Amino acid sequence: MAYWLLKSEPDVFGYDDLVRVKREGWDGIRNFQARNYLREMKVGDKAIFYHSNAKPPGAAGVCKIVKAAEPDPTQFDPQSKYYDPTSDSSDPRWDWVTVAPVKALTFVPLDDLKAMPEMADSRLTAKGNRLSVLPLTEREFDAVVAAGSRKRRR
DNA sequence: GCCAACGTTGGC
């Protein structure tokens, strides 16, 4: 099994939204490296649901891949903000995967993630990282889940 | 709102 981290802006679609809708196509990935990672994902893989552009940013939950990569329909929808007129319908450029919630985490803010020794080499905390889909090692994934499974200190 | 980092585009 592989492990991943998926970024979403909670103002647009947060972990609570995923819990509410139960499953969701991860649309709008328009970066080749991120897309290639989507294509590597297999049903059953798990991912950290990360809130970006949030106050504060951080890990909000765990989700799983319930459907492997297939063409992201928003690329062909002129009404969508993810519309890509240069994508050929006979050879779609962009894919999505479908995810479902596994469990909410006690929110682990980015500051805490950066402080974790297990995350020292992660793509997430690397300088200048902007990838919205990135792989995690099992050790990294387990460390984030462990941090998010503790009771919040008061 | 600012800005650093970085991907993409297009002229040459």
Add this chain to the structure above:
DNA sequence: GCCAACGTTGGC
């Protein structure tokens, strides 16, 4: 193939 211009991401 280079690289400047431009757009986007995302933390602060």
